Amino acid sequence: RPVAHDEKCLTITAMYSGGMERLIKDEKTEVVHKIERKDDSTPLMMEEFIAYLGKTDVAEGKQDMFIQENSVRPGIMVIINMVDWEVEGELEYELKNNDCVEFISTLHGG
């Protein structure tokens, strides 16, 4: 059934790959989050979502490998629904229901 626009609960999938999964509890590569908002006019911004993931998904003691200065640390790519997050506004992106946000380490080896 299509999700109504007035729901207060957002379903957001966070995905971790390219080595990022090693920062995540139980090395999970995919975590589905159901996030309650106070009401339907309170937006969930990417900056808040990243801080939230730091608390929920990232393993104990590895938070500063994930978050630096209110954003992801350098070397982590953020992909929103298959698009580089810079195209979508980075920290100012407002999350929508059923969004998929991926965190991928840049690889340097060869």
Next chain:
Amino acid sequence: RPVAHDEKCLTITAMYSGGMERLIKDEKTEVVHKIERKDDSTPLMMEEFIAYLGKTDVAEGKQDMFIQENSVRPGIMVIINMVDWEVEGELEYELKNNDCVEFISTLHGG
């Protein structure tokens, strides 16, 4: 805007690749079709759709490289929305609005 279920017009995309495009008028790889139905209870079955494509998309004189015995000729794979058409019922599949149907030649070279 979401398409209502009671519309009489189906939008179906036909795609041709792996060499199939050479059977198509102007060697097109993608043709979007708007197909009127008599009414919303008349289904469009795959068998009818293939016959229709034989007339609209396939280049003059190449029909029997595309159609044989009311189906596609052997060596052509049919993919409905990224799934092998056998999973979907082959000739008995009922097309839905916004379906994407691909026709791909099997390759034998190496």
Next chain:
Amino acid sequence: SGSNSDRLLREEVRRYSRQLLIPEIGIKGQLKLRNSAVLVVGTGGLGSPCALYLAAMGVGTLGLVDHDTVDHSNLHRQIIHTEASCGTSKVVSARTGLSRLNPLCRVRAHDVLIDSLNAKEILQGYDVVVDATDNAATRYLINDACVMLKLPLVSGSAVRLDGQLTVYNYNGGPCYRCLFPKPPPADTVASCSETGVLGVVPGVIGSLQAMEVVKLLTGRKASEAASMLLFSYSSQPHFRSIKLRSRKATCAVCGDTPTVRELVDYAAFCGSGPNDRAPDWNI
């Protein structure tokens, strides 16, 4: 050569150290590769990178099948061969290339045209078969032999700018005949000699065939659903993955009541055999 089936030799640890570091492979996976035998049918555009990477990664025994000789027009894509090997046997040339790269790999060279009479004998004893051939008749032959011998088949193909990759006859998935019960009309079948191929296209597919072999040998493949990978130089994105049907109960060879119980005459079945080649193209 004195190798123990449950231990890596010192020189194997040195050579494969970067793979032993990967949890997914590790000593256990490396031993599985070392104790396996893989048959690569065709040492052309697909077989070249596939055999090179399988030998490099540590597959213990590699069989190579080809009856052809190396030609200058092969070298834009068949990177296992050399200018100096033009005119000589492809399997011998390929074996030389493999031994230069990894002398630990045991190579069995089958310098024959694979056919209905010898196919089962050639395939017997291998754990995985790689179809890196270039014609429909041989593809049906290898498929049917794999079904009869219960061997997984890693099938790749490449023509012009396009490639396809599938694992057949594995874990409840389809065989080649499940997907293509009838052969294509002979006049619609294009080979690389006739219609050309960009050198790197079989390079990509052949490398991915080697990857599928590793997934089969180490067990990862068992958790994947049947799919076909489609590749094109000229599409965006270049890769797409298609979900495939399961094994077909009515399949003539792998079905519940098979009608094909012995290998048949595949050149007659397809209307064209492995030796029906178009003349070379000239400017």
Next chain:
Amino acid sequence: SGSNSDRLLREEVRRYSRQLLIPEIGIKGQLKLRNSAVLVVGTGGLGSPCALYLAAMGVGTLGLVDHDTVDHSNLHRQIIHTEASCGTSKVVSARTGLSRLNPLCRVRAHDVLIDSLNAKEILQGYDVVVDATDNAATRYLINDACVMLKLPLVSGSAVRLDGQLTVYNYNGGPCYRCLFPKPPPADTVASCSETGVLGVVPGVIGSLQAMEVVKLLTGRKASEAASMLLFSYSSQPHFRSIKLRSRKATCAVCGDTPTVRELVDYAAFCGSGPNDRAPDWNI
């Protein structure tokens, strides 16, 4: 060697005949490859298949840059090298491999560590640069040099079971710094020596780097939007393509008012240089 820039030699027609058959390539495309010069920086896991396929397909001049020597632990992925070349220079070993395959390819071997002092001189005169290196500092160095010399950069990387591929600094698309303005903390960067890599993973990415070079040289790439290809042995599907941003007006090197106008000290910038290697891993 007497080659005319607008005609193929008889031996080129013979060797590349299967590519001349493809309308997308043809004589015009083949001449473009023949009259081009491509620099491959790094002759390891990525550079091996990339250089082999570029030479095979007919790129006229290939430059190779590496300062390292061949080691046994390279041979599970670096298929251009040989057992016999262990201990010798990688660029010399790679040149030998290329000349075995295609003596028509002119190879320039740069047996040096690329750095801020020599990079622009090395890159000058090439049409496309391939980043097949293995560390962050060299990736920023090559990127900045490519921006300064207005050269497209085909960047690949591979670690463990994953790979990434992007064309930077081309047709309004981003450069490496547009995507990664700040280097990653040195302790979060994993190299193949430290964390391992499955041999065929750089094989797939390096082959695809050769394909991107062909698309750049023949002009097809101009019609494609900027994207990054993500590959993983352990994901289904194995390939995904991500849409990338355009060039960033505020980028320190390719932006409207660049602050990086000369090459800098990249080891200092990244906190770790190309020679900072972890000790070899032992069982």
